[in-house]
Each structure stands twice: as structure tokens, then as C-alpha cells.
Amino acid sequence: MPELPEVxxxxxxxxxxxxxxxxxxxxxxxxxxxxxxxxxMQDLLEFLPGxxxxxxxxxxxxxxxxxxxxxxxxxxxLGMSGQVLWNRAESExxxxxxxxxYLDDGSALCFNDQRMFGALTISELxxxxxxxxxxxxxxxxxxxxxxxxxxxxxVAKRLRRSTRxxxxxxxxxxxxxxxxxxxxxxxxxxxxxxxLRRAEKLPLTMLVDTLTEAxxxxxxxxxxxxxxxxxxxxxxxxxxxxxxxxxxxxxxxGEPCETCGTPIQKVQVDGRSHHYCPQCQPRPRGK
DNA sequence: GTTACGACCTGCGAGC
DNA sequence: TGCTCGCAGGTCGTAA
Numbered sequence: 001m002p003e004l005p006e007v008x009x010x011x012x013x014x015x016x017x018x019x020x021x022x023x024x025x026x027x028x029x030x031x032x033x034x035x036x037x038x039x040x041m042q043d044l045l046e047f048l049p050g051x052x053x054x055x056x057x058x059x060x061x062x063x064x065x066x067x068x069x070x071x072x073x074x075x076x077x078l079g080m081s082g083q084v085l086w087n088r089a090e091s092e093x094x095x096x097x098x099x100x101x102y103l104d105d106g107s108a109l110c111f112n113d114q115r116m117f118g119a120l121t122i123s124e125l126x127x128x129x130x131x132x133x134x135x136x137x138x139x140x141x142x143x144x145x146x147x148x149x150x151x152x153x154x155v156a157k158r159l160r161r162s163t164r165x166x167x168x169x170x171x172x173x174x175x176x177x178x179x180x181x182x183x184x185x186x187x188x189x190x191x192x193x194x195x196l197r198r199a200e201k202l203p204l205t206m207l208v209d210t211l212t213e214a215x216x217x218x219x220x221x222x223x224x225x226x227x228x229x230x231x232x233x234x235x236x237x238x239x240x241x242x243x244x245x246x247x248x249x250x251x252x253x254g255e256p257c258e259t260c261g262t263p264i265q266k267v268q269v270d271g272r273s274h275h276y277c278p279q280c281q282p283r284p285r286g287k
Numbered sequence: 288g289t290t291a292c293g294a295c296c297t298g299c300g301a302g303c
Numbered sequence: 304t305g306c307t308c309g310c311a312g313g314t315c316g317t318a319a
Contacts, residue, residue, distance in 0.1 A: 001312065061313080080312055081297080115297050117313060164290065173314080181312065271292065272312070
């Protein structure tokens with residue numbers, strides 16, 4: 001599932017191949033991936049050919065292609081199962097391929113999506129958080145922990161004003177972006193906090209610690225190419241990431257905690273699974 | 288304004 | 304063997 005480290009790995013892969021390249025042709029089918037465009041696929045087919053890719057930007061789980069002579073960009077969200085593969089133009093079409101951008105060097109960027117949660121959107125660039133140019137369709141997304149504009153103290157204070165479960169807040173992209181279910185669980189384990197704790201009940205230092213651990217675990221994951229549980233996440237060359245073997249709690253239900261040996265447990269927090277060590281991360285009283 | 292929850296979507300595995 | 308059902312989870316809309 002692409003979270004910040006996986007999207008950043010894809011961004012780095014794209015930068016290697018696509019920067020400076022001009023889009024010559026676009027093919028695509030289906031409506032769901034392009035549902036946020038007023039005229040669906042037609043908007044991509046009309047806007048993208050001839051555009052030169054000048055920059056590749058990312059905020060949280062959102063990635064966008066900035067073009068050389070346009071105030072619009074192509075905003076990419078990979079949802080749960082999106083992939084961006086760099087192929088030869090004549091390469092075989094994957095059964096889940098939705099859109100293909102042909103580049104002027106004979107290569108192609110293929111957007112695959114099995115579960116159809118992803119989105120490709122032509123969006124205007126506007127000034128967003130921290131004075132940064134961001135797609136209008138993503139202005140509601142908060143800064144992520146890897147951005148210079150990210151203020152950990154301010155975000156911790158924002159968390160502390162909420163009565164919600166901390167796990168749920170970490171997943172709220174309008175509070176802090178880039179964190180998904182995997183890295184939320186890992187950050188909570190590293191900071192020894194149970195996801196069912198109410199943010200308002202926690203000391204500020206503990207919230208700062210959780211956010212700091214989130215940043216650390218995502219940086220470590222980027223260094224290993226992200227986390228792959230199955231074939232759903234691969235980089236632009238089709239290779240899996242190797243951070244899954246470094247995860248301490250996510251996907252390790254029943255296995256001993258690396259810290260204390262207590263079996264990892266799994267519960268539901270607001271409809272999402274939460275993996276935790278009952279010894280290192282005690283549940284709040286009454287739960 | 289804030290919070291909680293269901294729908295969307297597809298493939299896979301468990302259970303019958 | 305084949306069918307049904309639940310689960311996975313990022314985001315958005317809706318209801319309270």
C-alpha cells in the first residue's frame with residue numbers, strides 16, 4: 001500500500017527517467033481513475049500531449065508532474081494498489097493498466113491500479129501550506145514530516161486539541177500527511193503509545209515523540225525502497241521494497257515483540273486494524 | 288466545527 | 304469443486 005516512503009521511492013525513480021522528457025501520446029480507458037476531472041479521460045488526452053515534464057513534486061502520498069510551460073500539473077494518487085512503471089513504449093499491457101504516457105525517448109509511463117482507489121487529475125497549481133505551489137486539488141493536504149515546512153511542535157499541539165484516537169489522527173491527511181496504516185502502527189510502537197489513546201489525554205512530549213518516530217521510520221523505509229507485502233507495491237522498475245522485514249508490529253500478529261517478547265496483538269481502531277504490543281503499549285483503562 | 292462510520296473497489300483466502 | 308463471505312485500506316461523503 002503506497003504511503004509516503006513508497007510514493008517517494010516512485011518519485012525518485014521517475015526523476016531518473018522522466019525529467020525533461022516530453023509526452024508525445026496518451027492512451028487510457030475507464031472512468032474511475034480519472035473521476036476527478038470534469039471531462040474524465042478526455043481532459044488527459046487533450047492536455048498532456050506536448051507537455052514537457054519539468055519537475056516531480058510530492059506532498060504526503062500525493063505526487064505531481066510539473067510541466068515546463070503550464071500552470072497546471074498532473075496530480076497522481078496511488079490509492080491502495082496504484083503503480084507507476086517505466087517501460088519501453090511497445091511493452092506488453094498489464095491487465096490492470098489504466099493509462100499510458102508515451103515519452104519522446106521511446107519509453108512510456110504506465111499507471112496500473114488493481115483496486116481502483118487511485119486517481120489521476122489535471123489540476124491548477126496554487127499557493128498552499130508554507131507558501132509552496134501545490135495542486136488546487138490537494139490544498140487540503142497538510143505538510144508531511146519530511147518537508148522543511150513541517151512544524152512538529154505545532155502539529156503536536158494540533159493533535160492535543162482533539163478528542164479522537166491518536167491512531168486515527170495520524171491517518172488524517174489534513175493533520176499530518178504521508179502516514180498510512182503501516183507507518184502509524186510502527187511509529188506508535190516505537191513511541192510506546194497505544195493507538196486507542198485519546199490525543200487530548202497525552203502529554204505534548206509524547207505526541208512530539210510519536211511524530212518524530214513517524215519521520216524516522218519513514219526515512220528508514222525510503223532507504224530500503226519502501227514496504228512490499230505483495231505484488232501491489234513495486235517501484236518504477238517493477239522491483240519490491242525491502243522494509244517489510246524491518247517492521248516491528250504491522251503484519252506480525254502473534255509474533256513476539258522485539259522489545260519484550262510479548263505476542264503482538266491486533267484490534268480495530270475506528271474501522272482500521274491496529275497492531276501493537278500489549279506490554280510496551282498498554283491499552284487505555286476501560287478498553 | 289468535530290467526530291464516527293460506511294461506501295467505494297478488487298483479489299485472495301477461509302469456510303462450507 | 305465451486306460458491307459465498309469477510310478482509311485489506313486511502314479517501315470522501317454523510318449523519319449525528
